Amino acid sequence: MSKKTVGTKYEYELSNRLGQGAFAEVYKGKNKVTGEVVAIKVIKRSLLAKYGDDILRQIHQEVSILQQLMLSMRKTLCPFINKIYECLETSNNIYIVLEFCNQGTLLDKIKKSRKLPEDEAIFVFFQLIQALDFLCDNNIAHRDIKPENVFIKDGVYKLGDFGFAGQKSLYNTHLGTYPYMAPEFFNSSQYDGNQVDIWAIGLLFHEILFGEIYFIGNSQYEVSQKILNKEYKLGTQHQCCKEIRDLLPRMIEKDKTKRITAKQILELPLFKKFKYDSRYLEIEKKEREFWQQFLKNENNQTEEDIKKAQKEEEEKQRQEEEKKQRLAQEKLQKEAEQKREKIRQEISKIINIVNEMRNGITIIIKLCEFLQTNFSHICRYDIFYILKQGYQQQHLLKEKLDAAQILTKEDHQDFEQIGQEAWDYFYQNQEVQSLLADIEHDRDQLRKDYVNQLNYLNNLTSSQYNGYLQEFQSVSDLDIANGIPEQLFLEQMASTATFLNSELSIQHEQKFQQLLRKAIIWILAVAQFEDLISGRKVNISKFLRCIDSDQVDEMKKCLYSQ
Incomplete structure (x- = not known):
């Protein structure tokens, strides 16, 4: 509400502020009866409190002196003192209505x-x-x-x-x-x-x-x-x-x-x-004309009118204060709800990103299944290497989540968009607890697959490839949670991709060519498994769909580096 009233005769607009001090604001207002422009000083009691009682006494003394001068001016004209017209006090404010001087100082x-x-x-x-x-x-x-x-x-x-x-x-x-x-x-x-x-x-x-x-x-x-x-x-x-x-x-x-x-x-x-x-x-x-009109207007205003105006002003202020508090409370509630909704959306986004990382790990595990089905004799050791790297990524994700860590763009590129507050609430979310249980289950299953493949290769190497046994055991004895050294893994994947590519050049059966091409592209994606899972090198969701629908050419398009 921009228009304010003072007593029964005066009003002002909040937009017409003339000046501001430590505890008071001065507005240009008007006398509703005569139309005279006035200056209205609004003193806020809440701001006076920090100055103590002395400043309040000083204000009352100033008002008292001005009012006494007004009484004296009725008998002896003196146009050369800035007049006071009214002083109205409420529980919140003190209003001093003064003569408005339109030409400054x-x-x-x-x-x-x-x-x-x-x-x-x-x-x-x-x-x-x-x-x-x-x-x-x-x-x-x-x-x-x-x-x-x-x-x-x-x-x-x-x-x-x-x-x-x-x-x-x-x-x-x-x-x-x-x-x-x-x-x-x-x-x-x-x-x-x-x-x-x-x-x-x-x-x-x-x-x-x-x-x-x-x-x-x-x-x-x-x-x-x-x-x-x-x-x-x-x-x-x-x-x-x-x-x-x-x-x-x-x-x-x-x-x-x-x-x-x-x-x-x-x-x-x-x-x-x-x-x-x-x-x-x-x-x-x-000056004589002013006082004739002033006294006439004053005589028309009874003491009862003044008290009534003061009571009405206090009621208005009370209602405005209540409205102000209500609006402030509603604003706080709205902001809190907006904040909660934003956090809910970001938690949902984190869950989606974590599931995207799980899909990246799924791409690694599915490659093992694909090679097992189609190239088991020539890719036995590749399957083991890939399983171990897949388990390492699954284990690393689970350990970070168990430790309630804040995942970053190094884990997945989309985490860069997540705010700190979302992480503060993420680990308290019931859906997240369910997600952790799912990841734990996936890790346990993958560990079983890894152990089965390890036992199988130990027996196979001992019986048929004894000369390779020491080299294989040096890899298999590494801690499962640490994976295989990156350079060794890249060399193994590059060697396998090269071999499959040479097979592709001599094979003429279309169905087998399709399997070879699919295996080569897939291995290229998994070779840089950390970039795969972080979404930096592969469109994970699309790549996974292309695997399931056997769209080999589309798989290649999912590799960002291609």
Whole structure:
């Protein structure tokens, strides 16, 4: 919901944010009754908590001072102070509705033009000194007068940002902005708030007249030392009328007891012509009209209306907070479900890849069966070698899965696409436990086939190929789980493929040629068994289908290296 209401009269859009601070945001809003544009400061209590109770007291003090000034303005008009219209507090936020100044700040103006023409500077100063006199009459000190705290609305200059303001005779808290701080901030334990405001507004007047900050340095310490020790003096470069040349040193006077007051300044003839200036008379006229309308609207709003509006606002905030929490919870649940679904899909993918690896091992074992059926006499030892390599791959896969290892692209190229989270849940999946049992069964069966082939070859070698017995036993005695040395295996496969290829050249029976061609392609695929099972050299699923359907030419197409 982008539109927000404050009380019964004010509203704002979240898209119309003017600025943001540590614990507050300021929005451009409007009075729904009059259509007047306003500034609405939204202070979030949740952000105030980390600053402690002092900051909350300071906010309440600022609001209290502004409200007191509003009451005083009903009796004595002062258009030169940024007005507060309403303060509404709920359990979540504090809303302060202020007068909207549509032309920025005096600092913005200084940045553009550096300094103002003398008459314009005097007119600006005339407005601000009236604001200062009004504060003095109400025993209020601003304590942070500087160009960025002077706001401009339709050509009228207004003193604003009363965050450091206070209401007592003497102060001992040293605060403000260094180039505008009076000497007593640094050399006295107590000071008069109205006196330090005169010093600050004098320096501000100097700045808009001459385009310079008088007390400036590379550090706060250097600035403070200049404020304490550097004499305020206007040189030949400071061109201005005699009245100003006489006034400024009386404001920027290090002896606070000799410093001129706001009321004394207003009595000077310097401002005589501005009191009857058409611009000034128009400002007074608009201010009277404002208060007539403001009081009329205020009289139409009862205390019951205000309480009702506050209650409605709290209810809205409660509902919005509940909605926000509900949406956040729904989002978390949706994200959790999406995460679970993604993990389920990836676990399913891992299972499919592992089964693809098993198919690669199946290609190795099926080759043994094929050779046993068609070339048993010439490939007895090849069958043994291939069985041993097949068992090694089956054993290696089972050992990795039993150890709950994360398989990588070295095991199969498609594992590169699997995220870490999927592996965290993979080994807890019931389907995976069933898969491990199947692999265990396959390994046990393959071991039996291997042992049967080993016994058969031992007997055969002892009885018919005794001269080859020692060489065969050196291979057969190797640990079954370690397979056969790669070079020895490649040499055996290459020798067998060469022999079968020579047979192919002298055989003319088409059926036997087909068997030879199938055996040669198959052996080439199995020769590099690790690349076969990882899917790097062979399209495993397609190769297996081609074996079963006896599509020899298609088998060859499945070899990526061909």
